[in-house]
Amino acid sequence: MTDQMIKLEDQICFALYATTREMTKRYRPLLEELNITYPQYLVLLVLWEQDGITVKELGSRLYLDSGTLTPMLKRMADNDLIERKRSAEDERKVVVTLTETGKKAKEDAACIPARLLENVDAEPAEVEKLKDTLMKMLKSLHELNEKGE
């Protein structure tokens, strides 16, 4: 409880933090070919599944708020990947739509997931288990953060 509890290597959170950054770093050269960043890639993943959603919906899928999304979506619009327009029914909402360029990028991106974990020393079953545990924790943490507990 005293000393080893406070050691870096013991911290699950550090493992998450560092692994996420190394993973993102590994994505970078692949995504550079598409002229996007990793968070922008996540936005595209959502839009490829469901085009024409609001900033709010996008945020709830990605656990991001408008403070992060607004400037990011503007950059993506500047790069002609998406379009942003106010909803006609509710002027508060901004609807995000894929451009033709944004739609086409899907084919180029199809190979990315496979290329990513290439050469990474980890069993598929172990990775699957990892993902399930993470998603469970994510849900649990998000609920706690929501209710401000």
Add this chain to the structure above:
Amino acid sequence: MTDQMIKLEDQICFALYATTREMTKRYRPLLEELNITYPQYLVLLVLWEQDGITVKELGSRLYLDSGTLTPMLKRMADNDLIERKRSAEDERKVVVTLTETGKKAKEDAACIPARLLENVDAEPAEVEKLKDTLMKMLKSLHELNEKGE
């Protein structure tokens, strides 16, 4: 291989990315009491283990470079948590040392790891397994990123 491969929920990387941010968000109120951020907390964790190391060494423990560390360490010095001074033997190196305030913060921080996973719905064994898998992946990814493969 076509459509489901590219879905958000399937992406281990998204699970990492989102869980890390929710975890950091959960740390925030606890660390605010110490007037530090999560990355700054990691710096302190390293220094509490081994005081008086260089920026380089700190970076290799945390997988961060001087571009991130230099401004962060300056802020921590401004807040009187650490001191930065050029090494006498090798003027290129900057040695980072804990101040009395920085040392004292260790006691206040002792309770943090326990408080953190409180209320998080996850078995200790599962979390332990998660950490091991992550650290293995981290090492593997870092080597690949290092050699620019």
Add this chain to the structure above:
DNA sequence: ATCAATTAAATTGTGTACAATTCAATTGTA
């Protein structure tokens, strides 16, 4: 119908991240 709450984005300000470059100190080698 009116006006106080609520909601959706945008904005502001601070703090990471990181690639790429610069600069000064040190090392290795001809």
Add this chain to the structure above:
DNA sequence: TACAATTGAATTGTACACAATTTAATTGAT
């Protein structure tokens, strides 16, 4: 011993994150 190569930090420029605030549109209760 010069001096090119290397090394450790700092700097520059871009892109997230996110708390807190602001603004405009919509709802809901009276």
